Amino acid sequence: MSDLLDSSNDFWPALAQGLEEVCVQGGRDMPAALAFTLSRLPAGDRRPAAMAVGRLWQAEHGRPYGPGLACAGLSSRRSGLLLISGRTEAEMLWTMEQALRSGAVSMMLGTVENASLAQTRRLEFAARDGEAVGVLLRQTQGGLNAARRRWRISSIESAPHDDDRRAPGRFRLRAELTRGRQERPGIWILEQDDETHRLRLADRLAGDGQGERGRTVVAA
Amino acid sequence: MTVRANAAGRSSPPDPAQGSHDGPPFALIARTRRGATIHALNAAARAAGLSRGQTQADARAMLPALICQPADLAADLRALEALAVWAERWSPAVTVDAPSQELPDGLEGLFLDVTGGTHLFGGEAGLLRQMERRLAEAGARSRTAVAETPGAAWALARWSGENGRIAPPGGLREALADLPVEALRIDDPTLRQARRFGLKRIGDLYPMPRAGLARRFQANGAKGDGIGLVRRLDQALGATAEALAPTRPPPRYRAWEAYAEPLGDTAGIESRLPGLAADLARPLEKDGQGARALTLTGFRTDGLTTSLSIRLGLPGRDADVWLRLFREKGIERLDPGFGIDALMLSADRVEPVRPHQVSTEDADAARHAESLAGLVDRLSARLGEEAVQTAEPHGSWLPERAERWRPALGAPPTPSPDPASDPRLRPILMLDPPEPVEAIAELPDGAPAQFTWRRVSRRVRRADGPERLSPEWWRPRPDDRQTRTRDYYRIEDDQGLRYWLFREGLYGPDYTGRPEERAPSWWMHGMFP
Numbered sequence: 218m219s220d221l222l223d224s225s226n227d228f229w230p231a232l233a234q235g236l237e238e239v240c241v242q243g244g245r246d247m248p249a250a251l252a253f254t255l256s257r258l259p260a261g262d263r264r265p266a267a268m269a270v271g272r273l274w275q276a277e278h279g280r281p282y283g284p285g286l287a288c289a290g291l292s293s294r295r296s297g298l299l300l301i302s303g304r305t306e307a308e309m310l311w312t313m314e315q316a317l318r319s320g321a322v323s324m325m326l327g328t329v330e331n332a333s334l335a336q337t338r339r340l341e342f343a344a345r346d347g348e349a350v351g352v353l354l355r356q357t358q359g360g361l362n363a364a365r366r367r368w369r370i371s372s373i374e375s376a377p378h379d380d381d382r383r384a385p386g387r388f389r390l391r392a393e394l395t396r397g398r399q400e401r402p403g404i405w406i407l408e409q410d411d412e413t414h415r416l417r418l419a420d421r422l423a424g425d426g427q428g429e430r431g432r433t434v435v436a437a
Numbered sequence: 438m439t440v441r442a443n444a445a446g447r448s449s450p451p452d453p454a455q456g457s458h459d460g461p462p463f464a465l466i467a468r469t470r471r472g473a474t475i476h477a478l479n480a481a482a483r484a485a486g487l488s489r490g491q492t493q494a495d496a497r498a499m500l501p502a503l504i505c506q507p508a509d510l511a512a513d514l515r516a517l518e519a520l521a522v523w524a525e526r527w528s529p530a531v532t533v534d535a536p537s538q539e540l541p542d543g544l545e546g547l548f549l550d551v552t553g554g555t556h557l558f559g560g561e562a563g564l565l566r567q568m569e570r571r572l573a574e575a576g577a578r579s580r581t582a583v584a585e586t587p588g589a590a591w592a593l594a595r596w597s598g599e600n601g602r603i604a605p606p607g608g609l610r611e612a613l614a615d616l617p618v619e620a621l622r623i624d625d626p627t628l629r630q631a632r633r634f635g636l637k638r639i640g641d642l643y644p645m646p647r648a649g650l651a652r653r654f655q656a657n658g659a660k661g662d663g664i665g666l667v668r669r670l671d672q673a674l675g676a677t678a679e680a681l682a683p684t685r686p687p688p689r690y691r692a693w694e695a696y697a698e699p700l701g702d703t704a705g706i707e708s709r710l711p712g713l714a715a716d717l718a719r720p721l722e723k724d725g726q727g728a729r730a731l732t733l734t735g736f737r738t739d740g741l742t743t744s745l746s747i748r749l750g751l752p753g754r755d756a757d758v759w760l761r762l763f764r765e766k767g768i769e770r771l772d773p774g775f776g777i778d779a780l781m782l783s784a785d786r787v788e789p790v791r792p793h794q795v796s797t798e799d800a801d802a803a804r805h806a807e808s809l810a811g812l813v814d815r816l817s818a819r820l821g822e823e824a825v826q827t828a829e830p831h832g833s834w835l836p837e838r839a840e841r842w843r844p845a846l847g848a849p850p851t852p853s854p855d856p857a858s859d860p861r862l863r864p865i866l867m868l869d870p871p872e873p874v875e876a877i878a879e880l881p882d883g884a885p886a887q888f889t890w891r892r893v894s895r896r897v898r899r900a901d902g903p904e905r906l907s908p909e910w911w912r913p914r915p916d917d918r919q920t921r922t923r924d925y926y927r928i929e930d931d932q933g934l935r936y937w938l939f940r941e942g943l944y945g946p947d948y949t950g951r952p953e954e955r956a957p958s959w960w961m962h963g964m965f966p
Contacts, residue, residue, distance in 0.1 A: 243932075245932075245934050245964070246934075247866065247964070248864070248865045248866050248935075248964040248965060248966040249966045251865055251866065251966065252865055252966030253966075263802065263805070264805050264809070265809065278866050278964070279866040279867050279868040279869065279963060279964065280842075280866065280867060280869065281865065281866060281867075282836075282840070282863060282864055282865060282866060282867035282963060283828045283830060283839075283840040284830075284836075284839055284840065284861075284863040285862075285863040285864045285865040285866070285867070285963070285965075286865060287863075297827055297828065298827070298828065299813070299825065299826075299827055299845055300825075300826045300827065300828070300842070301816060301820065301824060301825050301826075302820075302824050302826075303820065303824070304820075308820065311819075312816060312820070315812065315815060315816065316812055316816075319808050319809075319811065319812040320805070320808050321805060321808040321809035321811070321812045322809070322812070371933075372932070372933045372934050372935070372966070373933040374898075374929070374933040375899070375929055375933070375935065378899075378901070381901065383899055383900065383901075384899055384900065384901035384927070385899045385900075385901055385927055385928075385929040385935055385965075388935060388965060388966050389933075390966065409966075
């Protein structure tokens, strides 16, 4: 069985202060992207996470649901989620920058589709000032921006259930690092860990149909 | 009681001194039990011999050119309340004297508690002069008086001449003696009774034996409590206390600045704000208090007020934080109109600030909590309190009621419940309300084999369920439709996407399939990662 995805693992890019971009492969992969993002929250940080969402995004994907977020690892840190609904993208960018700079949140997610290079650079600086992580949660991979890592997330078939072959088991997702600052891109197949509610590398012995691609990491 | 002001012989108070007779005769008409009567009239109509309470038909007969408009009594009261807020420039406690059962309307007014504050305006005479001048500038004619009791001030304002409007200390009896008994705020039956006894002036009541006065007016009063006359007399003379209920609770802390030259723009207001904030912070600090809510009120020259409020999550007295919140809220939202000649910053809600003693390991947590409160304050001021929300768990089996979203202002985010204590799987994103789904199931009460949601058809590869949730029958639904049992399924489609579907209603033995019976229906309630 693979190790937990902690910053101590050398194969896993440690979550660092700054701005990241998490993009979905298809429109319906947003829950996976959200779970991927939230499960990477640093475990020792007791500050709450915050999320700025637009009206359109809420109509399309629904709203974050507390009991479900607990399964994604938010509750293990005993802090909550602050939900901020913005009317315009400019308002959401302002909200993200304020929250990141204040140092009051550990992670600030924003569903901002169009952000220019200058705007993302502002967010990057604000995140470093506030010792926090900013995440742009996007539908489409945008153009040039200042994010230090850019991920693409898609849902894949879940692990077989231990007791019932017909039931979905632990959820699995495919995380592709398409760009990283001084990091090599790669693909990771991740699954939920029942005990810690965090993500770990999926056991590939079961054969999930994914071929070697890029720097696919095989769990030791 | 069909008899109104005129029939009781109630004479109108004399006209205010200001105002001119220009403009065509004009009257506002109110519907009363006597039909359409004049509710208010301008100086030209008054000069033509019309009076309040006259029927519209009579008035039209006397003056065919009279312009009539329907009176809006509710709007009158609203305008008076707005004026009461504006009058807070002279006193923090302003009470609206609204029309009541006892008194016919048209005798409304404002009570200002100016105890200990008149020296700020050059004494009592100076205060009255300033009030009348400012009200006249704002387009309102006024009569003012100062006395030790509200009742006496009410009487003097309406019935005394130009030089008797300030009751000398201890001279209330003499000041009131010559005024007519109407000045005592008594109702019509009491007034008629008093006239029948030949009691025309307030001074006539002084030598009367009180017990007899109370008994006679009780015996013959139209209403149950006939002691109105004695009570009103005692109130006017200060023998009985009269409680006033201010329109807004007077703030304990307020800072105040008046300007000789009215401020006309946002920049002007903003430049005055730091001084006001510093003035307000000083007494708060002295008393160990912090403000939770602040209001900046601008008093305009036209008799209106404009105000801007901010709220804080934690009590604070840091003037810089207040200024920042006011700027986030938008000082440009204050409409200066033709100019603001006074600004007031009041602390509407204060709470004691307790200095925390933090141990070294809690220092980080305390700092984070403080910066979080500041962040929530700023976001709420800019985006609105409803836009910044946090969830709190709530004890209900129904998924949509298992958590409640509430504004984050004033309460820190609460953690989600520990998943170890509740192993049921819940979606990470929830659709509220649920969206309808067309589903095909192999068995009527089994999991779906295929479903169509948002016009996309999806084939189910794996399903887990049902998790049966019974309706909360103890909570009646507003639309009177009976809530039905829900069967929840976790579904995975052939693309590896996971959903939370439920079937509302059961294909039980009672189900007959008749059209009037609602068939069980499928709904999409959320998405799993």
